[in-house]
Amino acid sequence: MTAAVPPALRAQRRRRTARTVAFLSPWLIGFAVFFAYPLGATVYYSFTRYDLINPPEWVGLQNWRYVFRDYPYLDKALRNTLWLVAIMVPVRVLFGLGVGMIAVRLRRGANLFRTLCYLPFLAPPVAATIGFVFLLNPATGPFDQFLAGLGLGDVGWFNDPQWAKPALTVLAVWGVGDLMVIFVAALVDVPREQYEAAQLDGAGAWQRFRYVTWPAITPIVLFAVVTGVIQTMQYYTQAMVAGKVASGIVGAPGQSFEPGYPDGSTLTLPQLVYEEGFSTFDTGAASVLSLILFGIAMTVTALLMRRRAGLLGDD
Known part of the structure; x- marks a missing residue:
């Protein structure tokens, strides 16, 4: 009792x-x-x-039957979204980590370097995307003219289905200042005594990074990857604006625009949700697409939160 x-x-x-x-x-x-x-x-x-x-x-x-069986854009949008998650997120994290390590090691001009690297992140997404589309314009863009001067030929960038997603990745890397700030804070917090002890034991630069820096910043890397996956699964503004500007659609009366230009290469799941919900007013289909997006994001995040699945933890 x-x-x-x-x-x-x-x-x-x-x-x-x-x-x-x-x-x-x-x-x-x-x-x-x-x-x-x-x-x-x-x-x-x-x-x-x-x-x-x-x-x-x-x-x-x-x-649900309509979206999975008859909806013509689901496969392409799903592939594009997963491509961005698989490519854009690791590239941004690695680039942000590299820039952060450079910023920590600089002895002179470190503050100026950090400021210059962080400023692109403050640019409004629409303005930054428009600027990149004009910069990478295959006809008049200065970057393509520079490549042509080197004899590398023209690259279509936002007008080429094969180069549209890599161009969006370049745009995302350009605005990597947010990750740089996070990694700088993590790298500065690594105990200097561990570097000195490793160096006395004869550890090289790679060994010091592998056995000292990496274990110390693993939680920050995991945070950057998880938040990057969630943000990329919601990727909408840059892809939509880039497609509109590259196609010549400026939103004038009488003009219609089908998301995903060129040839559906920049079509993402959030664009489908918006189109179904607020263009065709099919809230049922939009809700199904939203739940698919939510389920994929939760699944990927759960896998990443497991150390072995995310390949971010100790062996």
């Missing part, structure tokens, strides 16, 4: 629980309003026919 809990102790536990819930209430309210309710509504709307005007009509699995 278990002893009865005294009433005074029960009252104390209730007060402690109420106090804990009171402190957690801002987070609980935010979680319920900005995550739980939108996610539940998205799941519900994925089983309905809803155009944002008329009341939702329950249609069961019709939207």
Whole structure:
């Protein structure tokens, strides 16, 4: 038999629980309003026919069958999104880490170097994308003219399906200042005594990085990769603006634009969600696409959070 809990102790536990819930209430309210309710509504709307005007009509699995069986753009958008996750995220992380290591090692002009590397990150995404499209224009862009002067030939960049995603990756690397700042803070925090001990033991530059620097910054690398995956799964603005500008569409009356120019190479899942939800007002299909995007992002993030799956932890 278990002893009865005294009433005074029960009252104390209730007060402690109420106090804990009171402190957690801002987070609980935010979680319920900005995550739980939108996610539940998205799941519900994925089983309905809803155009944002008329009341939702329950249609069961019709939207899911349409998206997976009849929707013509899902495969291409999914491949493009996964390509960006697999290529853009590692390139940005490695480049940000390299720039951060250079910034830490500089003895003169370190502050100027960090400022110059961070400034591109502050540029508005739309303005930066427009500037890059004109810079890499195959006809009048100065970069292509420079390549032509070297005899390397013309590169289509945002007008070539094979080069559009690499061009977006170059744009993402250009704005790597956010990762540089994070890695600089992590690298500065590595104990100098460990470097000195490793150097006394005869460790070279690569060995010091592998056995001293890397274990110390592994949590920061994991953070950069996970947040990079989440951001890239939501990749919308740069791809949409680049396609519009490169195709010559400026949003004038009477002009129509099909996302993904050129030839669907820059089409991403967030673009499909927007097009279905706010262009064709097919909220059911848009909800299905949103849940697919959410499921992929959660799966990839869960794999990365496991040290062995993410290849970021110790052996």
